Amino acid sequence: xxxxxxxxxxxxxxxxxxxxxxxxxxxxxxxxxxxxxxxxxxxxxxxxxxxxxxxxxxxxxxxxxxxxxxxxxxxxxxxxxxxxxxxxxxxxxxxxxxxxxxxxxxxxxxxxxxxxxxxxxxxxxxxxxxxxxxxxxxxxxxxxxxxxxxxxxxxxxxxxxxxxxxxxxxxxxxxxxxxxxxxxxxxxxx
Amino acid sequence: xxxxxxxxxxxxxxxxxxxxxxxxxxxxxxxxxxxxxxxxxxxxxxxxxxxxxxxxxxxxxxxxxxxxxxxxxxxxxxxxxxxxxxxxxxxxxxxxxxxxxxxxxxxxxxxxxxxxxxxxxxxxxxxxxxxxxxxxxxxxxxxxxxxxxxxxxxxxxxxxxxxxxxxxxxxxxxxxxxxxxxxxxxxxxxxxxxxxxxxxxxxxxxxxxxxxxxxxxxxxxxxxxxxxxxxxxxxxxxxxxxxxxxxxxxxxxxxxxxxxxxxxxxxxxxxxxxxxxxxxxxxxxxxxxxxxxxxxxxxxxxxxxxxxxxxxxxxxxxxxxxxxxxxxxxxxxxxxxxxxxxxxxxxxxxxxxxxxxxxxxxxxxxxxxxxxxxxxxxxxxxxxxxxxxxxxxxxxxxxxxxxxxxxxxxxxxxxxxxxxxxxxxxxxxxxxxxxxxxxxxxxxxxxxxxxxxxxxxxxxxxxxxxxxxxxxxxxxxxxxxxxxxxxxxxxxxxxxxxxxxxxxxxxxxxxxxxxxxxxxxxxxxxxxxxxxxxxxxxxxxxxxxxxxxxxxxxxxxxxxxxxxxxxxxxxxxxxxxxxxxxxxxxxxxxxx
Numbered sequence: 001x002x003x004x005x006x007x008x009x010x011x012x013x014x015x016x017x018x019x020x021x022x023x024x025x026x027x028x029x030x031x032x033x034x035x036x037x038x039x040x041x042x043x044x045x046x047x048x049x050x051x052x053x054x055x056x057x058x059x060x061x062x063x064x065x066x067x068x069x070x071x072x073x074x075x076x077x078x079x080x081x082x083x084x085x086x087x088x089x090x091x092x093x094x095x096x097x098x099x100x101x102x103x104x105x106x107x108x109x110x111x112x113x114x115x116x117x118x119x120x121x122x123x124x125x126x127x128x129x130x131x132x133x134x135x136x137x138x139x140x141x142x143x144x145x146x147x148x149x150x151x152x153x154x155x156x157x158x159x160x161x162x163x164x165x166x167x168x169x170x171x172x173x174x175x176x177x178x179x180x181x182x183x184x185x186x187x188x189x190x
Numbered sequence: 191x192x193x194x195x196x197x198x199x200x201x202x203x204x205x206x207x208x209x210x211x212x213x214x215x216x217x218x219x220x221x222x223x224x225x226x227x228x229x230x231x232x233x234x235x236x237x238x239x240x241x242x243x244x245x246x247x248x249x250x251x252x253x254x255x256x257x258x259x260x261x262x263x264x265x266x267x268x269x270x271x272x273x274x275x276x277x278x279x280x281x282x283x284x285x286x287x288x289x290x291x292x293x294x295x296x297x298x299x300x301x302x303x304x305x306x307x308x309x310x311x312x313x314x315x316x317x318x319x320x321x322x323x324x325x326x327x328x329x330x331x332x333x334x335x336x337x338x339x340x341x342x343x344x345x346x347x348x349x350x351x352x353x354x355x356x357x358x359x360x361x362x363x364x365x366x367x368x369x370x371x372x373x374x375x376x377x378x379x380x381x382x383x384x385x386x387x388x389x390x391x392x393x394x395x396x397x398x399x400x401x402x403x404x405x406x407x408x409x410x411x412x413x414x415x416x417x418x419x420x421x422x423x424x425x426x427x428x429x430x431x432x433x434x435x436x437x438x439x440x441x442x443x444x445x446x447x448x449x450x451x452x453x454x455x456x457x458x459x460x461x462x463x464x465x466x467x468x469x470x471x472x473x474x475x476x477x478x479x480x481x482x483x484x485x486x487x488x489x490x491x492x493x494x495x496x497x498x499x500x501x502x503x504x505x506x507x508x509x510x511x512x513x514x515x516x517x518x519x520x521x522x523x524x525x526x527x528x529x530x531x532x533x534x535x536x537x538x539x540x541x542x543x544x545x546x547x548x549x550x551x552x553x554x555x556x557x558x559x560x561x562x563x564x565x566x567x568x569x570x571x572x573x574x575x576x577x578x579x580x581x582x583x584x585x586x587x588x589x590x591x592x593x594x595x596x597x598x599x600x601x602x603x604x605x606x607x608x609x610x611x612x613x614x615x616x617x618x619x620x621x622x623x624x625x626x627x628x629x630x631x632x633x634x635x636x637x638x639x640x641x642x643x644x645x646x647x648x649x650x651x652x653x654x655x656x657x658x659x660x661x662x663x664x665x666x667x668x669x670x671x672x673x674x675x676x677x678x679x680x681x682x683x684x685x686x687x688x689x690x691x692x693x694x695x696x697x698x699x700x701x702x703x704x705x706x707x708x709x710x711x712x713x714x715x716x717x718x719x720x721x722x723x724x725x726x727x728x729x730x731x732x733x734x735x736x737x738x739x740x741x742x743x744x745x746x747x748x749x750x751x752x753x754x755x756x757x758x759x760x761x762x763x764x765x766x767x768x769x770x771x772x773x774x775x776x777x778x779x780x781x782x
Contacts, residue, residue: 020393024312028389035381035423042424042468046431049467050442055459127439130459137434 029168033175036145040179043138044186050130057129061188062118068111069184075104076177079153079170086163095160101173102153109146112139131187138183142176149173202740212322214314215740219321220300221633224626227292228707230328234283237276239700244268246693248675262340273674274343275361279331281346282369285476286376287328289618293483294380294418295324297625298387298411300633304731305408307396307748309741312389316382323379327372334368342369345672347469350443350462354435357450367436370429377422387415396730398750403769405729405754406500409507410486413514414479421475421518428468435460463528470521478517480614482510484621485552485581488574490754491628492556494727495571496563497765499755502555509548509555516545526594527601535594542592546585553581568725569643573624576651577617583655584612587662602672605665611658623650623706630710631724635736636717642709646702653699657692664688723768729754730769 020027050056082097116139119125119132126136152169156162203209210218243252251266262272299317303310311317334341343361344352352358353366391404391412404412434440435457443465444457489500500506522530522538556578565571587609590596600606623646630638664685669676676682676689723732730750734742748770756767 022393024389024393027392028313028385031385031388031419032381035385035419038420039423039427042427042471043431045424045471046427046442046464046468049461049464050459053459053461055441126434127441127456130441133434133440133442137430137440141430 023164025164025168026171029171033172036175036179039141040138040183043134043141047134047186050134053130055129056131059119059124059129059131059135060122062115064111064114064118065184065188068108068115069180071104071108071111072177072180075101075108076174078104079173083166083170086166091160094166095157098153098156098160098166102150102157105146105150105153105173109143109150112143115139135187138187142180142183145179146176149176212318214310214318216299216303216311216314216317217633217738217742219317220296220298222321223291223295223299223324224297226324226328227288227296228710230283230287230291231703232707233332234280234288235700235703237280237283239697240268241273241276241280242693242696244273244674245676246690248677259335268674270674271343271360272340274345274359274672275335275341275365277672278343278345278348278361278369279335279341282342282373283331285346285480285614286373287331289480289614289622290380291324292622293480293487293618293625294387294411294414295321295383297407297483297487297622297629298383298415300629301407301731302387302390302411303394304632304734304738304742305405305729306391306394307399307730307743307750308390308394309743309747311386312394313386317386320379320382320386323375323382327375327379330368330372330375334365334372337364337368339363339365341365347473348432348465349469350432350435350465351448354432354443354462354465355448355450355455356436357453367433370433370436374426374429377426380418380422384415384419387411388419396747396750399730399769403750403753405486406489406506407483407486410482410489410510413510414482417475417482417514417517418479421472421479424468425472428465428472432465463525466525466528467521470524471518473524474521475514475517477610477614478513480618482513484577484618485510485556487621487625487628488556488577489559490729491570491574491624492559492563493755493757494628494725495566495568495574496560497566497757498559498563499757500555501558501561502551503753503755506552506555509551512548513545513552516541516548520545520592523592523594523597526597532594539592539594543589546589546592549581549585553578553585556581568627569638569640569647570624570628570725572644572647573620573627576647577620577624579651580612580616580620580654583659584609584616587612600665602670603665604661604669604671607671608658608661608665611661616654616658619654620650623647626710628725629731630713630717631720632731632734632736632738634714634717635720636713637720637724638713638717639709642705646706646709649702649705650699653695653702656695657699660688660692726766728756728766728768733768733770 078097078101082094082101085091085094085097116136119135124132126133149169149172152165152172156166156169159165203213203215209215213219213222240255243250249267252263252268253266255263255268256266259272262269262275299311302308339360339362341361342348342353342365343359344350344366348366348369352362353369356363356366391408395401395404431440431442435442435444439456441457441460443462444455444460445462446458448455448457489506493500520538520541522534523542526535526538560575587605591600591606591609627638627643630636665671667682667685669682669685676685720736722734722736724736725732730748731738733748750769751772752767752769754769756769756771758765759767
């Protein structure tokens with residue numbers, strides 16, 4: 001996400017600059033998250049419409065998803081720990097927790113592929129029925145966003161002293177964690 | 191030229207490529223968008239000319255055109271499927287690649303930092319990336335004319351099954367795939383630009399530039415960006431599903447039992463209505479993404495040429511917001527004939543009627559802004575008044591289409607074509623041209639030629655009304671849109687001459703725009719030199735040099751003391767006060 005990195009040239013005019021309530025990058029991030037939310041709102045309305053048709057046959061819940069969910073929650077918690085440590089000026093320890101969060105995130109993504117394989121083994125493929133189509137596509141799109149987050153965590157590992165960047169990526173990461181819980185509930189619970 | 195006369199040696203890039211090609215300067219990026227939009231307008235306009243050629247003289251041979259389009263115009267006669275790709279690409283290019291590029295990409299990038307008192311956008315690099323994503327999107331759209339089967343043919347709305355079944359029409363093959371790809375990249379580009387606009391307007395304002403002191407152009411750009419950011423993603427979702435239906439055998443939009451040739455398609459259970467809902471959830475707000483900035487430009491131009499503040503400043507602002515919010519919940523008025531429940535239809539009709547209220551307030555405020563003013567009929571002002579006129583006429587047609595009862599008769603006729611060309615074709619075009627004539631001196635430090643400008647205006651205004659006014663009436667008479675040939679229908683025979691007249695008027699309208707292009711490029715290099723504030727306007731950008739240097743403001747950022755429309759002040763000697771003028775007697779002004 002290059003939008004986090006480029007700063008405005010504003011050397012020499014700080015005297016006439018008022019300071020906005022929220023940092024540029026934070027406003028940008030939340031505006032971006034709003035677009036992601038609307039993307040999945042679009043998908044949701046498609047699910048709601050398509051679900052009412054008679055050919056909708058619920059697919060079984062791949063068991064590995066429970067483990068994946070726990071992994072992603074643990075990953076978010078690790079990132080929170082890193083954020084707390086970075087706030088206490090302990091960048092080395094914070095870096096360790098970022099690494100843990102990234103590894104857990106990677107395990108989650110591998111687990112999602114595992115869920116696809118569990119379904120494949122049952123003979124449930126992308127075009128099999130609308131529920132499976134939505135499952136594959138929505139986990140895929142969510143995974144793609146998470147992959148972007150992994151690159152962000154990788155950036156934090158290279159530049160461990162950027163506390164502001166850590167805050168931003170943690171916000172993004174938690175948002176995707178919450179989004180996963182939402183998708184899980186929407187696709188399999190309600 | 192775009193050269194910055196006195197540039198900070200630390201920050202100003204040197205070298206042609208960093209300065210003009212991969213530039214992060216908002217002014218250069220704005221110019222790049224504007225020029226790209228002009229090129230795309232030439233292409234999209236030429237497509238419209240081809241359509242009118244066919245409708246005026248159906249089946250006529252044009253040997254010269256056979257050389258340019260050996261497939262679509264084989265033997266010089268237009269093929270029906272080529273006509274379909276013409277209407278599709280004309281709409282797509284004009285909506286997304288001309289009006290969006292010019293009003294948001296062009297004016298947005300050029301004006302936002304200058305009007306709010308910033309040195310650049312919040313994310314200059316992202317801004318450059320946004321433009322250089324828009325370029326491949328444009329190229330993909332243009333390339334789709336030259337793939338097997340030709341460009342997409344399902345209309346700019348891309349309704350399935352035409353867009354979802356690859357066997358449907360020739361344009362449903364590669365052309366449609368490229369259309370989806372091009373749109374996806376365009377949306378990515380728009381998202382980057384929109385994020386940048388929102389953050390810049392919120393956070394990069396200079397000292398004293400409160401939200402209520404922002405000029406209307408900035409307000410409308412802000413609303414339009416926010417609207418686009420929220421409305422485009424659902425279309426992305428819809429397009430992803432469409433792609434899977436086309437290439438991976440899913441059935442989101444395709445019902446069971448579809449035959450093409452002798453082949454039964456394997457799809458089952460989907461519904462094309464799902465696409466229509468998702469598309470119009472974007473499609474309707476998109477109208478306002480285009481329209482609102484044009485209104486903002488007009489509202490900013492009026493005070494400079496009437497020498498008085500705009501009428502009903504706050505009411506206009508609230509109305510703009512009301513339109514934006516309502517526009518998100520009225521998409522169903524495009525789908526009255528889709529078999530929706532009359533109760534649902536009534537909901538959408540009431541919502542749509544509700545939009546006429548703030549629209550009427552804005553229109554009335556614009557007319558009242560003229561009342562009692564010292565009118566100066568320079569070219570920007572003429573185009574601004576033209577835009578008000580089209581907003582009124584077009585809005586009137588909207589009332590008929592917004593009501594389900596009358597829309598069921600008018601749906602998919604030329605009444606619709608006439609109406610939306612007034613709004614997203616006319617108001618936007620006139621607002622855009624008004625803006626170009628108005629800000630040209632700021633962009634290039636030279637004036638556009640005034641006499642040519644007036645000729646351009648009158649031919650464009652008369653041409654525009656001649657083309658699209660009559661369409662309302664042949665639409666009432668039942669002439670359907672998107673048809674390739676009307677001569678086969680007995681009941682449309684009386685409209686033959688009207689169609690011929692519309693075509694000739696369209697050619698005149700098109701030719702007038704070439705005159706504008708000539709004026710633009712001639713004046714760019716040879717026009718009369720302009721000083722920094724040739725219109726004696728009060729908004730902040732006129733306090734910068736023309737053209738502004740790389741950092742816009744030199745050493746110190748400007749400090750803003752008043753609202754942007756301080757004209758005809760009773761106590762002042764000059765008839766206007768620029769936003770940077772400190773109030774007399776050290777009075778610290780209110781929000782004004």
